[in-house]
Amino acid sequence: MVATRYKTAFKLYPYEKVAAQDAAPVRHPVVIVGGGPIGLALALDLGQKGTPALVLDDHDGAGLGSKAICFAKRTLDIANRLGASQPMVDKGVVWNVGKVFHDDHKVFDFNLQPEDGHRNPAFINLQQPYFEKYLVDAIHTAQAAGAPVELRGRNCVTAMEQHGSYSTLTVETPDGPYQLEADYLIACDGARSPLREMMGLSFDGRVFEDNFLIADVHMKADFPTERWFWFEPPFKNSGQSALLHKQPDDIWRIDFQLGWDIDREKEMDPDRIRARVDAMLSSQAGEVPEYELEWTSIYTFQCRRMEKFRHGNVIFAGDSAHQVSPFGARGANSGVQDADNLAWKLDLVLKGLADDSLLDTYATEREHAADENILNSSRATDFMTPKSELSKTFRNAVLELANKHAFARPLVNSGRLSVPCDYTGFALFGADTLLGGPDISKPGMPCPDAPHGDGFILDHLGGGFILLALGCEAQNVSAHGVGAQALNIMAPSDALKARYLGNTAQAVYLIRPDQHVVARWNNFVADDVTAALATAIGKG
Amino acid sequence: MSMLILTPNLPDPDGFYEELIRAHEGLTKEQSDAFNARLILTLANHIGDREVLRQAFEAAK
Numbered sequence: 013m014v015a016t017r018y019k020t021a022f023k024l025y026p027y028e029k030v031a032a033q034d035a036a037p038v039r040h041p042v043v044i045v046g047g048g049p050i051g052l053a054l055a056l057d058l059g060q061k062g063t064p065a066l067v068l069d070d071h072d073g074a075g076l077g078s079k080a081i082c083f084a085k086r087t088l089d090i091a092n093r094l095g096a097s098q099p100m101v102d103k104g105v106v107w108n109v110g111k112v113f114h115d116d117h118k119v120f121d122f123n124l125q126p127e128d129g130h131r132n133p134a135f136i137n138l139q140q141p142y143f144e145k146y147l148v149d150a151i152h153t154a155q156a157a158g159a160p161v162e163l164r165g166r167n168c169v170t171a172m173e174q175h176g177s178y179s180t181l182t183v184e185t186p187d188g189p190y191q192l193e194a195d196y197l198i199a200c201d202g203a204r205s206p207l208r209e210m211m212g213l214s215f216d217g218r219v220f221e222d223n224f225l226i227a228d229v230h231m232k233a234d235f236p237t238e239r240w241f242w243f244e245p246p247f248k249n250s251g252q253s254a255l256l257h258k259q260p261d262d263i264w265r266i267d268f269q270l271g272w273d274i275d276r277e278k279e280m281d282p283d284r285i286r287a288r289v290d291a292m293l294s295s296q297a298g299e300v301p302e303y304e305l306e307w308t309s310i311y312t313f314q315c316r317r318m319e320k321f322r323h324g325n326v327i328f329a330g331d332s333a334h335q336v337s338p339f340g341a342r343g344a345n346s347g348v349q350d351a352d353n354l355a356w357k358l359d360l361v362l363k364g365l366a367d368d369s370l371l372d373t374y375a376t377e378r379e380h381a382a383d384e385n386i387l388n389s390s391r392a393t394d395f396m397t398p399k400s401e402l403s404k405t406f407r408n409a410v411l412e413l414a415n416k417h418a419f420a421r422p423l424v425n426s427g428r429l430s431v432p433c434d435y436t437g438f439a440l441f442g443a444d445t446l447l448g449g450p451d452i453s454k455p456g457m458p459c460p461d462a463p464h465g466d467g468f469i470l471d472h473l474g475g476g477f478i479l480l481a482l483g484c485e486a487q488n489v490s491a492h493g494v495g496a497q498a499l500n501i502m503a504p505s506d507a508l509k510a511r512y513l514g515n516t517a518q519a520v521y522l523i524r525p526d527q528h529v530v531a532r533w534n535n536f537v538a539d540d541v542t543a544a545l546a547t548a549i550g551k552g
Numbered sequence: 553m554s555m556l557i558l559t560p561n562l563p564d565p566d567g568f569y570e571e572l573i574r575a576h577e578g579l580t581k582e583q584s585d586a587f588n589a590r591l592i593l594t595l596a597n598h599i600g601d602r603e604v605l606r607q608a609f610e611a612a613k
Contacts (some may be wrong), residue, residue: 312579388566391566391569391570392574394570400576401581402573402579402581402584403573403576404577406569406572406573410569413611413612416611417558417611418558418563419557419558419559419560419561420557420558421558421560422562422565423562423565423566423568423569425566425569428566
């Protein structure tokens with residue numbers, strides 16, 4: 013029996029019996045447990061590189077309901093590298109205007125004018141099931157082209173045993189259990205990670221004593237595509253804060269921060285929820301627009317992470333490894349960056365081109381990223397829910413000042429949007445020897461996008477190592493069997509110059525398969541580049 | 553005449569805010585008020601410009 017824990021929005025990988033279920037355990041190089049955004053992105057990335065990946069999920073598609081709704085630019089850039097971003101951006105809602113309210117008055121509004129010269133917007137709002145569906149569509153396209161990816165739905169891992177160099181899994185299916193083996197087992201099985209539980213590993217952090225009521229409402233009425241956020245909203249029984257946000261399909265996400273001591277059952281009463289939503293919507297529109305409740309739930313959250321993301325040949329990625337508050341969209345976005353970081357390293361190790369220790373750098377780099385995300389989301393939460401009288405006095409002082417003076421507005425924190433992690437100073441990165449080079453593209457940073465030819469520079473970066481030469485020429489190099497392909501651009505666009513050259517006339521960049529800058533120089537010296545490439549694969 | 557800066561001027565505003573709140577951790581209301589008073593006097597001395605301080609009194613009203 014495989015229990016159904018939730019309803020699915022889309023059936024993406026229906027159960028099909030495979031021959032392996034009746035045979036002796038088969039060994040797989042990579043088994044990914046969990047077919048959510050992280051597991052799917054990782055499988056797609058590995059498959060496109062030619063490394064076999066098997067995904068096991070205990071359901072057969074994307075779970076129904078409100079989960080991640082905000083996908084940031086870095087995630088879309090990664091999805092673009094994987095050939096999956098276009099339908100996401102087409103379907104997603106782009107918003108620029110935000111309004112911040114305190115009690116019954118507006119504190120300020122802002123317009124996030126997007127910077128020109130990027131393929132993707134700063135973020136889109138999109139329901140998670142669509143994100144998963146588009147990744148699975150891209151996996152099907154890759155499979156048709158020969159990518160060795162396999163998705164097995166309703167395959168529930170019920171037991172695991174770790175041996176020296178591999179793990180054995182017991183998998184329950186509608187046709188009974190079977191066993192398989194994995195050289196590397198990747199746990200993308202969510203915040204409640206059954207694999208983490210089976211291994212008895214701790215998941216420590218800070219519990220935030222708060223309950224949030226989510227109501228996704230379907231509204232046909234013309235309502236502005238803006239993000240509205242209230243501190244201490246004036247409408248009745250609305251709690252400490254409230255948020256209104258648009259999603260595709262005329263769905264609006266509404267969040268009410270209810271506090272800690274609540275009667276969950278009573279708060280889930282549809283009449284009570286409707287009363288709250290009526291009060292919120294009419295506070296600005298003057299009347300209650302017609303709407304239907306699509307989905308409601310109450311959630312609490314914690315900010316925590318595993319102490320180590322790697323345990324031998326078992327590696328944790330996404331919510332199984334780290335969990336943050338939802339403010340700032342750092343859950344799914346950071347998980348997709350985990351997959352981005354892990355895929356090329358696993359690929360090199362499995363092809364025998366890098367040592368197993370390269371995977372340790374996945375853990376150190378992404379543990380650092382998790383700390384950054386936890387810090388940012390904790391700060392937002394502390395601003396939204398002051399933990400002391402003094403803290404509340406300062407918070408409200410910031411809001412009052414922000415109404416009149418621009419200087420206080422950067423202190424208003426209703427969530428800082430997820431930005432990519434900077435790996436400056438980590439072991440795989442080289443020195444920054446480009447004097448006058450821009451900070452946004454220094455070693456450790458993800459490459460900024462910029463127009464190039466008929467498209468964008470990021471279309472040409474990643475997958476493998478790239479040696480980007482701007483205003484000069486570089487040649488292909490290789491170290492320990494790993495190559496870096498030269499991309500020479502003699503006449504870079506203005507935006508390319510601004511984002512990669514700064515005050516200099518020419519530059520050479522070594523770029524990782526995940527589009528992070530390894531090192532940069534002002535001219536091409538083969539020995540320097542080769543040494544940096546060796547460092548980047550852990551053989552420096 | 554010096555002008556009070558009323559446009560964003562603090563690097564890492566979130567980090568500053570966290571440090572400010574943390575400085576009050578464990579203090580009673582009375583202790584926090586006294587801390588704030590000492591803080592204002594210390595910052596006023598650092599600014600050292602009566603005109604700027606007068607403008608700040610206005611801005612904070």
